[in-house]
Amino acid sequence: MKKTIVTTALLVSCFMICLAAVADLSGKWAGKVDVQGTQYPLLYDFKVDGEKLTGTALTPDGNVDITNGKIKGADFSFNVATSGMDIAHTGKLYADSVTIDLDIDGSKLHSVLKRPVDKK
Secondary structure (H helix, E strand, O other): OHHHHHHHHHHHHHHHHHHHHHHHHOEEEEEEEEEOOEEEEEEEEEEEEOOEEEEEEEEOOEEEEEEEEEEEOOEEEEEEEEOOEEEEEEEEEOOOOEEEEEEEOOEEEEEEEEOOOOOO
């Protein structure tokens, strides 16, 4: 009986931790990606609703909607359409950062995103 209670408590704790991680992805994240020696800014504003990921990404075309967004635990994926391309993104949420991989015409680019600091 004790073993069942302990196991159930551990499973509930793990589930709550996963939910907390998902909730933490919501909001603004910023970073840079290096393309052949030139750094480009990345800025995302994520919104999480269950396993659905939406929001916007800042692109050379301005803010565009994130499409096909999915999140499961700490792993997520979405697409951003800009400059005539549909760029696939995959990422993973950590306690204080997000790693993100962009697939641009078969070329993989990697970046680490952090929450931007408000300058008041």
